[in-house]
Amino acid sequence: MPYDPSAFPPFAVTVDLVVLTVRRHDLCALAVRRGEQPFQGRWALPGGFVRPDEDLAQAAARELAEETGLRAHDPAAPAQDNGAHLEQLATYGDPKRDPRMRVVSVAHLALAPDLPAPRAGGDANIARWAPVEELLQQGGYARDGEPVAPLAFDHAQILSDGVERARSKIEYSSLATAFCPPEFTVGELRRVYEAVWGVALDPRNFHRKVTGTPGFLVPTGGTTTRQGGRPAQLFRAGGATLLNPPMLRPEV
Amino acid sequence: MPYDPSAFPPFAVTVDLVVLTVRRHDLCALAVRRGEQPFQGRWALPGGFVRPDEDLAQAAARELAEETGLRAHDPAAPAQDNGAHLEQLATYGDPKRDPRMRVVSVAHLALAPDLPAPRAGGDANIARWAPVEELLQQGGYARDGEPVAPLAFDHAQILSDGVERARSKIEYSSLATAFCPPEFTVGELRRVYEAVWGVALDPRNFHRKVTGTPGFLVPTGGTTTRQGGRPAQLFRAGGATLLNPPMLRPEV
DNA sequence: GATCCTAGTCGTCTCCCTGACGATAAACAC
DNA sequence: GTGTTTATCGTCAGGGAGACGACTAGGATC
Numbered sequence: 001m002p003y004d005p006s007a008f009p010p011f012a013v014t015v016d017l018v019v020l021t022v023r024r025h026d027l028c029a030l031a032v033r034r035g036e037q038p039f040q041g042r043w044a045l046p047g048g049f050v051r052p053d054e055d056l057a058q059a060a061a062r063e064l065a066e067e068t069g070l071r072a073h074d075p076a077a078p079a080q081d082n083g084a085h086l087e088q089l090a091t092y093g094d095p096k097r098d099p100r101m102r103v104v105s106v107a108h109l110a111l112a113p114d115l116p117a118p119r120a121g122g123d124a125n126i127a128r129w130a131p132v133e134e135l136l137q138q139g140g141y142a143r144d145g146e147p148v149a150p151l152a153f154d155h156a157q158i159l160s161d162g163v164e165r166a167r168s169k170i171e172y173s174s175l176a177t178a179f180c181p182p183e184f185t186v187g188e189l190r191r192v193y194e195a196v197w198g199v200a201l202d203p204r205n206f207h208r209k210v211t212g213t214p215g216f217l218v219p220t221g222g223t224t225t226r227q228g229g230r231p232a233q234l235f236r237a238g239g240a241t242l243l244n245p246p247m248l249r250p251e252v
Numbered sequence: 253m254p255y256d257p258s259a260f261p262p263f264a265v266t267v268d269l270v271v272l273t274v275r276r277h278d279l280c281a282l283a284v285r286r287g288e289q290p291f292q293g294r295w296a297l298p299g300g301f302v303r304p305d306e307d308l309a310q311a312a313a314r315e316l317a318e319e320t321g322l323r324a325h326d327p328a329a330p331a332q333d334n335g336a337h338l339e340q341l342a343t344y345g346d347p348k349r350d351p352r353m354r355v356v357s358v359a360h361l362a363l364a365p366d367l368p369a370p371r372a373g374g375d376a377n378i379a380r381w382a383p384v385e386e387l388l389q390q391g392g393y394a395r396d397g398e399p400v401a402p403l404a405f406d407h408a409q410i411l412s413d414g415v416e417r418a419r420s421k422i423e424y425s426s427l428a429t430a431f432c433p434p435e436f437t438v439g440e441l442r443r444v445y446e447a448v449w450g451v452a453l454d455p456r457n458f459h460r461k462v463t464g465t466p467g468f469l470v471p472t473g474g475t476t477t478r479q480g481g482r483p484a485q486l487f488r489a490g491g492a493t494l495l496n497p498p499m500l501r502p503e504v
Numbered sequence: 505g506a507t508c509c510t511a512g513t514c515g516t517c518t519c520c521c522t523g524a525c526g527a528t529a530a531a532c533a534c
Numbered sequence: 535g536t537g538t539t540t541a542t543c544g545t546c547a548g549g550g551a552g553a554c555g556a557c558t559a560g561g562a563t564c
Contacts (some may be wrong), residue, residue, distance in 0.1 A: 009304040010262035013345070013356050052261040052354060055344040091343040091358045093265070093308040102304060104265050104356065106343045187540065205523060207542065229529040229540025245521075439511065457552065459513065464550095481511025482559040497550070505563090513558075522549085529542075534535100 011093075012103045015060045016047035016155065017090060018162030019068060021129060022179045022195045027166075028129040029159055030067060031151070038099050039152030043135065045159060046127065049180040060086060060108035067127060070112055083179035084112040089162050097154050109162045111178040132163050144183065167196055172246035174216055179238035183220055185232035186210060199250050209247065215240025263345075264355045267312045268299035268407065270322060270341060270414030271362040273381065274431045275446045279410055280420075282319060282380040285405070290351050291404030295387065297411065298379065299357065312338060312360035319379060322364055336364040337430035341414050349406050361414045363430040384415050419448055424498035426468055429489035435472055437484035438462055451502050461499065467492025 019030035031043040046067040050059040061072035064086060072086040085107055093104040116127075134142050136156055142148050150156055170176040170193060177184070179192045190206045193199075210216055217235040225231045271282035283295040298319040302311040313324035316338060324338040338360055345356040367381075386394050388408055394400050403407055422428040422445060429436070431444045442458045462468055469487040477483045 008264040008301050008353075011302070011356075012260040013263045013265070049260050050263070050345065050356075053347055055347060056343060058358070089341055090340055091308060093302065093358065095305055095307060101260075104263075104302075104308070104358070106345065106356070175514095185541085202523070202525085203540080204525080204544090209522085210314040213543095225531060225540090227540065228532070229538085230542080232541055232560075248522075437512085452556085454552075455512075456514080456554080460515095461551080463513095477511090477560060480513065480561070481509080482513080484512055500551075502552095508561105508563075510561080511559090513556100513561100515554100515556080517555105519552085520550090522547105524547090525538090525545090527544080529540100531539085531541100533538080 008084060009102070012098075012101055013050045014047050014090075014103055014105045014144060015050060015056060015063055016045045016105045016107045016158055017060060017063055017110055018045060018107060018159055019064065019069070019084075019112060020132070020162065020166055020196075021112045022192050023114050023129060025191065025195050026131040026133070026229040027163065027195045027198075029132045029135055029162075031128060031130050031135060032067070034152055042149050042152040043130070044152035045107075045155045050106075056088065056106050057086070057108075060088075060106075060110075062159075064108075064110050068112065070110070070116060071114065072110070084110045085175060086110045089158070089165060092154055092158060094154065105158075107158045107162065109165055111166065111175060113179055113181050136163075138151075167249070170196055170247065171249055172243055174237055174240055174243060176247075180237075183222065183224075183234040183235060183236055185224060185227065186199055186217075187227055187232055189217075189235075197249055201250070213240070213243055213245075214238075216243060261354070264350075264353055265302045266299050266355055266357045267302060267315055268297045268306060268344075268359045268410055269312060269315055269319070269362055270297060270358045270359060270411055271316065271336075271364060272384070272414065272418055272431075272448075273366055274444050275366050275381060277328045277443065277447050278383040278385070278449045279415065279450075281384045281387055281414075283380060283382050283387060284319070287393035294381070294404045295402050297359075297407045302358075303442055308340065308358050309338070309360075312340075312358075312362075316360075316362055320364065320367060322362070322367075324362070333478040336362045337427060338362045341410070341417060344406055344410060346406065357410075359410045359414065361417055363418060363427060365431055365433050384411060388412060388415075419501070422448055422499065423501055424495055426489060426492055426495060432489075435474065435476075435478060435486045435488055437479065437486060438469070439479055439484055440487075441469075441487075445499065449501055453502070465492070465495055465497075466490075468495060 011145040021028050030046055032046050033042050034040055034042050046063060048063050064070055071083040089107040090107040090118055091104060095102060126197055135151060136159060137148060168233045176189060176192045180188055188205050190201055190203060194201055215238040218236045218238045220236055222234040224234055257381060273280050282298055284298050286292055286294055286296050298315060300315050304306060316322055316324055323335040341359040341361040343356060343358045347354060388403055389400060389401060428441060428444045432440055438459050442453055442455060446453055467490040470490045472486045472488055474486040476482040476486055
């Protein structure tokens with residue numbers, strides 16, 4: 001198949017975002033309500049077209065900023081600078097995934113600390129944080145009694161893949177700190193693991209593990225009592241990105 | 253940014269393949285020599301345009317078959333059926349990655365057992381297996397004294413990412429068996445790990461580990477002496493895809 | 505055929521990590 | 535003060551992994 005510059009099939013390329021955060025004790029994702037056909041009125045992941053002059057990562061960072069106001073965390077940047085973690089997730093290109101035209105979507109995964117209610121996106125869509133469990137269930141009713149419709153397009157698959165990526169990545173990397181504010185306690189970090197994995201962890205063993213892993217946590221000297229109970233030490237994320245040995249997700 | 257069907261920027265979408273195999277004691281990748289500009293005469297990864305009616309995975313499987321004659325292994329298929337393992341790797345979309353036009357390439361990773369010399373691809377390019385170490389080195393000379401030019405486009409980055417994916421994935425999955433023929437010995441499997449990781453492993457501990465991991469290996473009853481020395485038991489890949497506990501890559 | 509060489513397989517010992525869980529500490533609400 | 539909550543330290547037993555000795559069973563060599 002010799003190259004013919006006039007003969008390649010044109011595709012639309014978009015980025016879609018799986019933006020995860022932990023609110024109270026739930027793993028939540030950012031969802032926007034679609035204002036147009038197809039899937040009008042249904043919830044979807046935020047996203048948009050890649051512009052002709054921008055890289056995929058730039059496009060994802062731009063969409064993230066438009067939807068949440070978060071600056072993306074440069075992967076090469078040191079430690080926590082209050083930006084969100086952003087990484088490429090996977091690419092979805094089924095010919096029928098968008099009924100209008102051939103769209104290839106490069107999904108990205110963003111992890112952010114708990115944020116105030118999302119601001120309206122560039123296209124003024126309604127946006128909200130919803131527990132991923134609720135977004136992924138097929139039909140049925142949400143906690144508040146609202147009937148639940150599946151996510152638009154193949155976004156349930158994308159969200160599911162993003163959640164699974166997050167679940168496995170906090171095992172062997174320090175990424176769980178991306179869900180925490182700049183300073184956090186061991187207990188807060190433990191609640192992140194518990195929310196993402198959906199399990200209960202032993203506070204004593206967890207404390208021993210994370211404080212004993214070199215480079216994971218750096219004590220700031222301060223303490224806080226915002227969780228109630230005995231004051232807890234505050235930590236910042238250490239320089240380590242890969243945890244060795246990893247955190248172990250309890251058996252099923 | 254309201255949707256305007258006539259106003260999305262058109263992209264070309266391709267699949268590129270990182271096809272890895274283990275030959276003798278080296279991790280090798282499939283490279284093709286480019287017959288045209290740009291990068292004429294340079295080595296590159298095999299790949300091609302995605303057709304208007306095919307999925308990304310289909311396009312990758314088609315390219316793989318065209319270049320190697322390998323059937324792609326259906327991810328949902330049971331165990332080893334002599335097809336290659338194929339999975340999506342990552343997507344590369346820098347605006348300048350191809351000087352001719354805006355191309356987004358969805359790279360895939362394929363793992364295959366040692367094969368005879370590659371047959372000519374659909375576009376009759378020269379293809380060969382080359383040690384990844386040689387393909388990734390910047391300048392200098394290969395083992396046979398040939399001067400080495402860097403891979404075309406951003407293919408060095410793609411290959412590097414693919415190799416890293418393979419290195420980490422054989423830790424916690426049974427994917428290393430994808431590099432082996434349908435029946436293999438523990439020693440052959442160990443040589444796969446040694447080649448991919450570039451380390452030496454203790455044969456006794458390795459043997460204990462892989463034969464003790466449930467679902468990893470199934471004895472076929474046969475033995476072979478093709479490696480010399482005492483005859484070794486033959487195994488097939490077991491049903492397990494995730495290894496728990498994982499294989500541990502020795503510290504650096 | 506005796507010897508060597510090669511690769512495979514089984515065991516043992518020690519160290520360290522982990523899970524289970526007791527105990528104490530330091531805040532707050534009554 | 536008493537109870538409640540969360541944090542933090544300690545102890546102990548079990549298991550996995552690295553280091554390494556020992557034995558096995560073929561082919562190659564003399």
